[in-house]
Structures are given as structure tokens and as C-alpha cells.
Amino acid sequence: AQRVTQPEKLLSVFKGAPVELKCNYSYSGSPELFWYVQYSRQRLQLLLRHISRESIKGFTADLNKGETSFHLKKPFAQEEDSAMYYCALFYGQNFVFGPGTRLSVLP
Amino acid sequence: GAGVSQSPSNKVTEKGKDVELRCDPISGHTALYWYRQSLGQGLEFLIYFQGNSAPDKSGLPSDRFSAERTGGSVSTLTIQRTQQEDSAVYLCASSNPGVGETQYFGPGTRLLVL
Numbered sequence: 001a002q003r004v005t006q007p008e009k010l011l012s013v014f015k016g017a018p019v020e021l022k023c024n025y026s027y028s029g030s031p032e033l034f035w036y037v038q039y040s041r042q043r044l045q046l047l048l049r050h051i052s053r054e055s056i057k058g059f060t061a062d063l064n065k066g067e068t069s070f071h072l073k074k075p076f077a078q079e080e081d082s083a084m085y086y087c088a089l090f091y092g093q094n095f096v097f098g099p100g101t102r103l104s105v106l107p
Numbered sequence: 108g109a110g111v112s113q114s115p116s117n118k119v120t121e122k123g124k125d126v127e128l129r130c131d132p133i134s135g136h137t138a139l140y141w142y143r144q145s146l147g148q149g150l151e152f153l154i155y156f157q158g159n160s161a162p163d164k165s166g167l168p169s170d171r172f173s174a175e176r177t178g179g180s181v182s183t184l185t186i187q188r189t190q191q192e193d194s195a196v197y198l199c200a201s202s203n204p205g206v207g208e209t210q211y212f213g214p215g216t217r218l219l220v221l
Contacts (some may be wrong), residue, residue, distance in 0.1 A: 036210075043110075044150075044198065044212040046178060086150060095140065095210075099149035 002027045004089050004098035012104045013077050021072040021101045022089030023061075032069040035061055036097075039080040039083045047072075047085070059079070077105045109133070111213035119219045120189055128184040128216045132201030139182050140202075140210060141174055145195040146177050156182060189220045 003026045013019050025031060035047040048056045050063045050070060061072045070087060082105045085097040112131045120126050122180045134172050141153040141185070156176040171189075176182040186193055196217050199212035 043214055044200075046209045068205075090152075090180065093155065093157075094166075095152050095155075097142075097150035097152065 001090060001094050002091055002094075003098050004087050006085075006087055006098040006101045008101045009099070011016065014106050015079055016057065016076050019077040019081070019103065019105075021076050021085050021087075021103065023070045023098060025068050025070065025087075025089045025096075027068075027089060027091050029091060031063070031065075031070075033061075034088040034090065035059070035065045035070075035072050036086045036088055037083050038086070044086070055104060057084060075101075078107060079105045081105050111199055111201050111211050113197075113213040113216050115216060116214065117217045119221065121221055123188055125185065125187045126189055126218065128218070129191070129199075130182045130184070130199030130213060132180065132182070132199070133203070133211055134180075136174075136201035136203040136211070138177060138208070139181065140200045141182070141184050142196060142198040142200070143168075143195045144215070146156075148209045150198065156174050160206060186218075189218075191220050194218055194220045 005024045007022055027031045033050045036044050038044045053055040059072055059074045062071050063070050084100050086103050089096045114129045124174040138157055143151045154161050154174050158179050159176050171187045174184045196215040198215045200211040202208040202210045
């Protein structure tokens with residue numbers, strides 16, 4: 001079965017430090033991958049998708065098919081980045097979300 | 108414009124009762140999804156609609172769960188004979204032009220089964 005794993009439930013970094021949220025997937029075809037974010041008391045919303053190859057709020061994510069990974073990175077974390085981050089895989093007609101990583105950026 | 112809306116925002120019910128959750132997608136969005144988010148868990152994909160059709164219902168947790176969509180718009184998720192393990196936040200999302208595109212999420216319905 002297709003799966004998405006996010007090994008860290010909680011990740012704490014200091015403001016200004018680099019951050020990497022890990023995501024690995026299992027899918028033999030060509031994946032479509034997304035990162036969604038949920039800030040405190042807000043709705044879940046799209047952060048970025050791999051086909052766009054864009055940087056949103058300083059975050060980037062590169063699809064590595066060899067490692068089946070889609071890690072989310074930001075060189076300098078900000079306090080407002082504190083949120084819950086979900087990696088998601090779309091295949092066929094289904095979405096699979098990872099369990100999420102809570103990022104806490106400390107002052 | 109209006110985003111995805113869900114009602115009720117909170118629902119407390121007794122074990123064994125039926126509940127109906129409603130989702131109003133963004134106007135014109137053809138795809139609609141239901142997810143369940145249990146405490147401390149990730150998002151569990153339940154079902155999606157393309158138009159009024161749900162091609163795959165295998166994600167529904169049990170036969171007590173059903174969903175329908177009418178007029179390519181509003182969708183309802185019905186849980187019959189609720190159990191305590193059904194307690195969760197039920198999220199709805201919609202996308203355009205279809206499945207696989209960016210999803211826009213509603214605020215969720217928080218269901219508590221006593």
C-alpha cells in the first residue's frame with residue numbers, strides 16, 4: 001500500500017536556524033507530492049507542491065525519486081513558521097497524508 | 108470569495124445515535140474530499156467525489172459511514188450508530204478543476220461521541 005512517513009512528530013529549532021522536515025513515500029509510479037501546513041487555529045492549507053517547483057514563505061522541497069523523499073527545507077526558520085506540517089501523496093485518485101510534524105521555532 | 112464551509116462546527120452526541128455532517132465546497136469545485144483527523148493522528152482519507160460520483164468508497168472505516176453529494180455541490184457524511192472511536196475532527200476539502208489539484212480545506216466538524 002502507498003504510504004507517507006514523517007519520522008519526526010515534533011521538531012524544535014531556534015529562530016534563524018535551518019530547518020528540514022522529512023518526508024518519505026512509497027509509490028512505484030510517478031508521484032505528485034504536496035506539503036500542507038496548519039497554523040494554530042487556522043485551516044489546513046497548501047504550502048507547496050512539487051510540480052510547481054516554487055518557494056513559498058522561504059520553504060522549498062525537492063523530489064528525490066531515488067530516495068523516495070520530499071523533504072521540506074528552509075534556511076532560516078522564523079517564529080511564525082511554527083505549525084503542523086503534513087506531507088501528502090496523490091496517486092491514482094487518492095490522497096495519502098503523512099502523520100504530520102509539529103514544528104516549533106523557539107525565540 | 109467564500110471558502111469551504113462545514114456544519115456543524117461542533118457536535119456532541121450519544122453513542123448509538125446517527126449524525127450528519129455537512130460540507131459546502133467552493134462554488135464550481137468539482138472534486139470534494141472527506142478526511143478524519145483523530146486526536147494525535149494524521150489525516151485519514153475517507154472518500155472523494157468527482158461531481159456527484161464517489162468511485163472508491165473503500166476508505167470509509169465501516170459500513171456505518173456513508174457519504175453523498177448532490178448537484179455537484181453540497182456533500183453530507185453520515186455516521187450511523189455512532190461509537191466513541193468515531194470521535195474526531197472531520198475535514199472536508201474541495202478542488203478545481205478536479206482530483207489531484209490543490210485542495211482547499213474547511214474548518215472541520217469536531218465530533219464527540221459520549
